[in-house]
Amino acid sequence: MATPVALRVVEANFISYRRVWKGSAVTSFVNPILYLAAMGLGLGSLVDDTAAATTLGADSYLEFLAPGMLVATTMITATFESSWPMLAAIKWTKTYEATLATPVGVSGLIGGHFIWIAMRLLAVSTVFVVVMLAFGAASAGDAIVLLIPAVLVGLAIAGPVSAFTAGRESEQGIVLLFRFGITPMFLFSGTFFPISQLPDLIQPLAYLTPLWHGVEVARRMAIGTATTLPIWQHLGYLIVLFAVGAWLTGRYLARRILP
């Protein structure tokens, strides 16, 4: 039985990951605990429950924050996975060049890259949801469906960021992407406060971010708040972003490594 080429790339990623899995697993557990404790419980204690119910539509600030924090976490994971290791494989170690000299073509390489990232996102969000359950910030019934917007937001980020990385000559662009793209998105896409609190001029920018769409859906699934658009439109937007990003990644990589 021949293995599809993309899965051979996934296996290679898995072999690499074995070296770092312990540290990675600990981070996946500790980060949500820290955020939910500090922001949800600590900062959240300043938000009284009536205010939470009227302005946030949640029983507590922790309940409001947790689903947003879940999708923001997959966004960060996806950005890392599709920037540093990828730039290294293209430019520093040149392992992509070695891979493309084998029967694994660009499509297999890209396919494996995104399947691997999807698996990582699933692992990270599963851990996060378990922590949410421990904090009482989600019910067991909602836990599984929450994984859907979480993984999709991650992929909607991984697609365009991978395409961006495939076109980079230096790490400078990635540093700037984190500083001026990911960090503002993390802070202003509805994770920590509703975007209705943003100045009217800036609000439309939040609508463009994949994170906001994911937060809308995740919050709906966790605490039943109404979404701005029908759920399928939010998720559809994420899928389109991923698809366009993945397609561009293939094009840029082929142009760069197979001139």
Add this chain to the structure above:
Amino acid sequence: MQPKFDRERHCSPVVCSLVAAALVTAKGLTKHFDDFVAVDGVDFEVREGEVFGFLGPNGAGKSSTMRMIGSVSPVTAGTLRVLGFDPSTEGRLLRARLGVVPQEDSLDLELTVEENLLIYGRYFDISRKDLAPRIDELLEFAQLTDRRKDRTEPLSGGMKRRLTIARGLINRPDLLLLDEPTTGLDPQARHILWDRLYRLKQDGVTQILTTHYMDEAEQLCDRLVIMDRGKIVAEGSPSGLIAEHAPREVLELRFPVGVQDGVVEQLEGVATRYEALADRVLLYTDDADASMRAITERGLAPEQTMIRRSTLEDVFLKLTGRTLVD
């Protein structure tokens, strides 16, 4: 186990006899990068079991040619057949049968020596069960058995190079492509590597290599082409090329600073041909001792003299007027 290249399945008996003669056939092979012509209509053939070389300075088009053979760079014009495949439409099938040793090692430095081979073997869809003995064998070949569990990053340049070659052999290729295999290695590491490549040749592995070292080409290649500015300027065996294009010996003379320019005309007639370089004069001659006597009789006193046999570098110099290492 991967099946060997199967002639019966790939071609008719008549074509098969041709394939047996030539694993690679290029006719008018051309590569453009926008306006830049990297490879300018070259013709060559590589036969089964031989070590074939592309010799030339940096930028001659050697690596571009190799990348087209390896099906990682589209052919701009001309025809190219490798192992009976068309690289532009049957790339995946072709790459399954090739071994590639790129100019830069491109190893995953965070992984162990063994893991680098394992991952690469899996790219060829070789089962882990078949890979285990293959990896043992290749580590032995690369003299890295005692480093198999070590991280790759701290290995020496020569070790990394040998590991890259071992990696290129993981699928038992029908053709091994080596792009500047010893560039950047110290002399001892180069000799170890040459020894390994020679062993592969004895095992019947067809190899194509690029190099800008004439000694490497002389040591390793059965046949080679000399490339310059995208074109092939000469073709033959190392000794054949030397015999054809250069007299047997070279007399190298150094004169005191400032004297050389005046001296050159007085050397007329003592050798078949002479070449005045910036720092020395080369005299091509069939009998260097006789030439030396003639020089002394003319009352010329070079600061330093050296007699050596002609090399490919001299052939290159004669054909292009430039030295190989730019």
